[in-house]
Amino acid sequence: MNAATALLLVLACPLAWATPPASELPDAAIVRQVLTQQPGVRAAEYRQTVAQAERARLQAGAHEWTLRLAGQQRRTQPTNGLNERFNEWNTAIERPFRLPGKAAIDRALGETAEQLAETAHGDALHEASRALLQDWFNWLRENAREQQWTAQVALLDQQHQALARRQQLGDAAAIDRIQAAAALGQARAELAQVRGQRIAAGEILQQRYPGLPLDPPPLSTPQAPDGDLGQWISAIRQHSHELGLARQLAQRARLNAGRQQQDRLPDPTIGLQYAHERAGEEQVIGAYLSFPLPGTGRRAIASGAVAEAAAASQDEAAVQQKISSEAATLYRHATAAVDAWQAAKTAAEQMQQAAAMSARAWQLGEGSLSESLLARRLAHDAQLAALNRQLDALALQHRLRLDAHQLWPLDPHQPADQPGTAE
Numbered sequence: 382m383n384a385a386t387a388l389l390l391v392l393a394c395p396l397a398w399a400t401p402p403a404s405e406l407p408d409a410a411i412v413r414q415v416l417t418q419q420p421g422v423r424a425a426e427y428r429q430t431v432a433q434a435e436r437a438r439l440q441a442g443a444h445e446w447t448l449r450l451a452g453q454q455r456r457t458q459p460t461n462g463l464n465e466r467f468n469e470w471n472t473a474i475e476r477p478f479r480l481p482g483k484a485a486i487d488r489a490l491g492e493t494a495e496q497l498a499e500t501a502h503g504d505a506l507h508e509a510s511r512a513l514l515q516d517w518f519n520w521l522r523e524n525a526r527e528q529q530w531t532a533q534v535a536l537l538d539q540q541h542q543a544l545a546r547r548q549q550l551g552d553a554a555a556i557d558r559i560q561a562a563a564a565l566g567q568a569r570a571e572l573a574q575v576r577g578q579r580i581a582a583g584e585i586l587q588q589r590y591p592g593l594p595l596d597p598p599p600l601s602t603p604q605a606p607d608g609d610l611g612q613w614i615s616a617i618r619q620h621s622h623e624l625g626l627a628r629q630l631a632q633r634a635r636l637n638a639g640r641q642q643q644d645r646l647p648d649p650t651i652g653l654q655y656a657h658e659r660a661g662e663e664q665v666i667g668a669y670l671s672f673p674l675p676g677t678g679r680r681a682i683a684s685g686a687v688a689e690a691a692a693a694s695q696d697e698a699a700v701q702q703k704i705s706s707e708a709a710t711l712y713r714h715a716t717a718a719v720d721a722w723q724a725a726k727t728a729a730e731q732m733q734q735a736a737a738m739s740a741r742a743w744q745l746g747e748g749s750l751s752e753s754l755l756a757r758r759l760a761h762d763a764q765l766a767a768l769n770r771q772l773d774a775l776a777l778q779h780r781l782r783l784d785a786h787q788l789w790p791l792d793p794h795q796p797a798d799q800p801g802t803a804e
Contacts (some may be wrong), residue, residue, distance in 0.1 A: 406517070411594065412450055432499075449654075450471075473669075504625075520585070528552050540565075583595050613781065627701070645683050653667075715774070
């Protein structure tokens with residue numbers, strides 16, 4: 382078998398599409414371990430501690446005991462020729478008390494603060510997962526492109542060597558060898574650039590996600606999303622941390638509005654006092670109760686809190702619309718991406734057949750090498766396009782599952798081997 386025949390057989394081989402059962406994603410347990418070490422996720426964990434302290438503060442209340450101490454000197458008008466002076470002092474201890482109903486709202490506000498911090502922690506995990514998925518597929522894309530260009534360089538190098546031998550035997554023109562060498566040089570240049578991009582994408586993964594293994598996995602076959610649009614929108618809304626935060630912020634605003642309404646009636650202060658007068662001749666023990674007089678400021682604060690609660694409810698509605706719209710768009714794109722990949726796959730297979738036929742024609746002397754090289758380059762470009770479409774479809778497929786909590790464990794207390802499921 383001569384080199385030209387070997388080249389023809391290589392070109393005639395149908396394009397192989399990877400459909401192994403193995404996933405192209407890293408192990409979920411490793412992903413969970415990597416994500417929990419992200420600075421944004423760690424910061425959200427610390428803010429949970431802050432929220433716990435805030436809950437304790439609200440439960441205890443802002444009022445504290447106050448100790449008052451005072452000293453004075455009493456001087457009397459002389460009646461018997463003597464000026465009388467007495468050192469006197471008094472002390473008091475007092476404390477404001479929350480009126481009934483206020484403490485219950487404060488406890489509810491503290492619980493809401495903790496729930497907000499927990500949801501924010503889940504949101505930080507979700508955002509970190511989105512970033513990891515995007516960076517991972519960027520690296521997969523560059524890795525796939527490098528493999529494709531490596532195969533192209535090997536094929537063109539084989540062609541160039543075959544032409545060199547044919548030229549030595551006087552069976553090929555010098556211009557054919559020059560054209561083959563030029564095509565090989567261009568492919569090597571493209572390979573060098575793609576390899577650099579793959580290394581850079583790998584560096585990003587290693588720097589942002591230490592401990593994440595970079596083992597190139599096989600690509601699976603993209604699948605259209607199961608279920609209809611309404612089911613996916615419902616699942617994504619159900620698990621949306623952003624929507625959860627908006628709901629909890631609206632709930633907190635409503636609680637705060639109720640608290641400010643109650644605070645229009647100020648808390649009273651009760652106190653006990655003791656007075657030591659006339660150098661101890663008189664000792665006074667008493668109790669007192671004081672009431673601040675409410676004014677316009679308290680009414681304004683309460684009115685503002687009610688308006689803020691209404692605004693928060695509208696913010697919640699806006700976030701719900703946004704999440705539903707984004708979920709619908711993502712579902713449509715994920716569905717369309719599968720069709721686009723299948724069309725690109727068919728086109729690549731047809732271009733591969735055309736390249737094989739062009740190589741056959743050149744071998745039989747019915748076509749030129751330039752035509753064969755052009756067909757080969759078009760087939761290669763079609764393969765790259767199909768790979769990109771495949772990766773696009775897989776990325777959208779996994780992003781859809783990620784937002785519905787069906788991909789990786791995104792809840793803080795969820796085991797790494799039990800991804801969430803949509804109901």
